[in-house]
Amino acid sequence: MSDIAAYGSLFLVALAAATIFPAQSELLLAGLHSSGNYHDGLLILAATTGNVAGSTVNWALGRYLMHFQDRRWFPVSRRLVERATGWYQRFGVWSLLLAWVPFIGDPLTLVAGILRVDLRLFLLLVTLGKLGRYVALIVAL
Template identity: 55%
Template sequence: MLLGYFSLFASGFIAATLLPASSEVLLLALAQQGYKPLWLWLAATCGNTLGSCVNWYLGKELLRFQHKRWFPISQAQLAKAEIQFNRYGSWSLLLAWLPIVGDPLTLVAGTLRVRFGLFLLLVTLGKGARYALLLFLARQLW
């Protein structure tokens, strides 16, 4: 049983990085198999949040290399990302759980040096709410 929770933690972690993955299917499969919803929520939320923290850290360290020739992001792209992020502010981190835009959003937050405490709070709230909603809906449908 412990392996299921660990697998969900790892799945959530990988899904939050820039790698293409999803943790929702595993979450729902484990819920249907009788795993405890609170522990499922905790494993998924912690893994997914930790993966976003890796993105934040990578973003924070990314600018050290912007003067290198191989650096993949132009100054114009960085400026555009900053304008977009600043348009909605740090509160947009509540949406870090969204597919496609969520993972880059956490990377940009690190690049723009969003305070880690604020980052952690907002990302955890958003991701925790998503997993709680999924578990609630799954419970209603079964």
């Protein structure tokens, strides 16, 4: 696989993984890293950037499209939104550092949009959490 295709694929899988689509960016990252053919810093950059972009889509859904939450096509159930809101109310804006955690991270980013968290603060906290996760994964491999 060419470098551009590998990094681009990782970006797209990481983006999808941060939205409602089932995707495992960690598996692709681990595979590309294990091959020894790619630069770890660029792998981390592609995965983090894609995953943060996906979380930003969730933020925008919460910020601008929550009035559609009762429609069948809406990507997050009311139950998940309520659960994430509870996490957010318990830990505040710092809960966004956990945006990488399976099952709660995506709804947390949606709730951040609903609660109109400043996009700059959102991007900072979500990026720190997701970057930390991908760095830890590379180090563990």
